[in-house]
Amino acid sequence: MLLILFISISLLLLLFLSLSLSFSRKLWRTLQDCFHVYHFLKVPQYNHTTSQENHLFRKLSLYLHSLPSIEDSDFTTLLTGKNQNDIRLCLGPNQTIQDRFLGATVFWHYQTQLDDHAHHNHQFNRDTAFVLKIRKVDKRRILRPYLQHIHAVADDIQQQGSRELRLFMNTVAAGHEGVRWRSVPFTHPCTFETLAMESDLKNRVKSDLESFLRAKQYYNRLGRVWKRSFLLYGPSGTGKSSFVAAMANFLGYDVYDIDLSKIPSDSDLKLLLLQTTPKSVVVVEDLDRFLAEKSTAVSSKEHVDPNLLRPGRIDVHIHFPLCDFTAFKTMANSYLGVKEHKLFPQVQEIFQNGASLSPAEIGELMIANRNSPSRAIKSVITALQTDGDGRGSGVRQIGEDDVDEPDGVMCGEGLHTVKDLRKLYGFFRLKNTRRSPSSNSSSMPSPLR
Ligand SMILES: Nc1ncnc2c1ncn2[C@@H]1O[C@H](COP(=O)(O)OP(=O)(O)OP(=O)(O)O)[C@@H](O)[C@H]1O
Numbered sequence: 001m002l003l004i005l006f007i008s009i010s011l012l013l014l015l016f017l018s019l020s021l022s023f024s025r026k027l028w029r030t031l032q033d034c035f036h037v038y039h040f041l042k043v044p045q046y047n048h049t050t051s052q053e054n055h056l057f058r059k060l061s062l063y064l065h066s067l068p069s070i071e072d073s074d075f076t077t078l079l080t081g082k083n084q085n086d087i088r089l090c091l092g093p094n095q096t097i098q099d100r101f102l103g104a105t106v107f108w109h110y111q112t113q114l115d116d117h118a119h120h121n122h123q124f125n126r127d128t129a130f131v132l133k134i135r136k137v138d139k140r141r142i143l144r145p146y147l148q149h150i151h152a153v154a155d156d157i158q159q160q161g162s163r164e165l166r167l168f169m170n171t172v173a174a175g176h177e178g179v180r181w182r183s184v185p186f187t188h189p190c191t192f193e194t195l196a197m198e199s200d201l202k203n204r205v206k207s208d209l210e211s212f213l214r215a216k217q218y219y220n221r222l223g224r225v226w227k228r229s230f231l232l233y234g235p236s237g238t239g240k241s242s243f244v245a246a247m248a249n250f251l252g253y254d255v256y257d258i259d260l261s262k263i264p265s266d267s268d269l270k271l272l273l274l275q276t277t278p279k280s281v282v283v284v285e286d287l288d289r290f291l292a293e294k295s296t297a298v299s300s301k302e303h304v305d306p307n308l309l310r311p312g313r314i315d316v317h318i319h320f321p322l323c324d325f326t327a328f329k330t331m332a333n334s335y336l337g338v339k340e341h342k343l344f345p346q347v348q349e350i351f352q353n354g355a356s357l358s359p360a361e362i363g364e365l366m367i368a369n370r371n372s373p374s375r376a377i378k379s380v381i382t383a384l385q386t387d388g389d390g391r392g393s394g395v396r397q398i399g400e401d402d403v404d405e406p407d408g409v410m411c412g413e414g415l416h417t418v419k420d421l422r423k424l425y426g427f428f429r430l431k432n433t434r435r436s437p438s439s440n441s442s443s444m445p446s447p448l449r
Pocket residue numbers: 194195196197234235236237238239240241242243320359360361363405
């Protein structure tokens with residue numbers, strides 16, 4: 001009894017404290033408002049005289065809804081996004097959201113009638129507006145750059161969200177008009193979620209890309225070009241191209257797929273790269289196949305010249321291995337919808353004995369037998385026993401299909417990749433003309449340095 005009393009008194013005390021804290025905060029704000037410390041700026045949804053939509057309102061709405069502080073608002077609405085699984089948070093009517101810019105804290109109040117909010121603001125209402133509350137001293141200091149910042153962020157969001165991605169491929173135009181890009185819609189559905197990849201590595205890649213996206217100013221301040229380059233290497237059918245697609249979908253960037261064999265000269269390459277748009281993924285597929293065709297040297301990933309792998313040339317090196325048991329389980333889950341199966345121990349044992357197949361081979365068997373998980377797993381077992389012997393055991397049988405093929409990927413601002421790719425291209429040409437024997441199977445740096 002005493003305990004219950006004690007708990008209720010503590011709860012009451014806590015409630016009282018939090019109420020008085022929020023009350024004193026409100027009082028402090030009201031006092032500040034009374035003494036005109038703040039300035040208010042209204043961004044209405046419609047232009048009052050012409051009744052036309054105010055574009056700044058739309059941009060502001062995009063910007064404010066991208067702020068993490070929207071989660072702290074007392075009243076938010078949940079809406080589905082572009083994809084069915086996306087959930088968007090929407091600022092509730094008459095709610096305030098806080099933002100920080102250049103050391104100043106500002107408040108945006110969403111002024112609207114409840115009905116209009118429910119109708120997603122399609123109705124004309126003179127009063128729907130965002131009202132900015134900003135300290136007078138801050139207004140003089142930050143208002144102009146702050147509005148520019150809002151414009152830039154909203155443009156970025158618009159570009160990423162609404163545009164369909166495109167895949168560009170280089171062609172040699174007829175009649176020696178030179179090289180040019182041809183493009184088709186980029187519809188590859190691969191995402192990081194569907195890619196079977198060691199989960200720790202996948203998470204590191206994702207957070208690496210996220211931090212790269214946020215670091216534009218940081219790179220600029222250091223005087224470094226804002227780009228990130230990746231070397232993807234591994235046997236055929238292990239997901240290198242799928243990874244590029246997942247990356248493009250993740251970043252919302254167009255893909256420029258460079259076929260080096262269709263580029264007659266260095267200046268053509270320069271021309272092509274200058275035609276790429278900022279914020280794109282530039283891919284050079286099958287670097288070593290290109291090399292092998294032109295030179296007598298047999299080249300596999302192990303034989304990519306260490307100069308190319310020096311720090312600063314390629315930022316991230318990712319190995320795509322043949323399937324192991326963990327990757328097999330991920331694929332069984334997504335292709336067949338089975339998390340556990342009585343045949344799994346047998347599959348595990350075969351993998352432990354060193355057999356392996358590429359994810360592409362396993363994927364195909366699963367798709368062909370998707371109506372019967374048991375049959376699918378049995379067919380994988382048979383294939384592992386017949387075709388997969390020794391492939392994962394480290395005793396490599398270098399055959400046509402088993403050459404480790406590196407793909408180079410760069411993402412960042414188009415123009416700046418020119419220098420790097422020309423370096424890369426020049427490097428390969430040099431290597432070809434020298435016809436150097438592939439030497440020095442130096443070890444690759446660890447992935448994701
Ligand atoms: N890691 C993986 N996870 C899921 N599916 C995969 C994976 N690797 C390959 N696949 C499947 O196999 C098919 C071929 O893969 P992909 O083209 O990405 O391989 P690749 O490494 O680029 O091969 P190549 O070196 O021959 O170009 C894809 O359509 C994909 O569905």
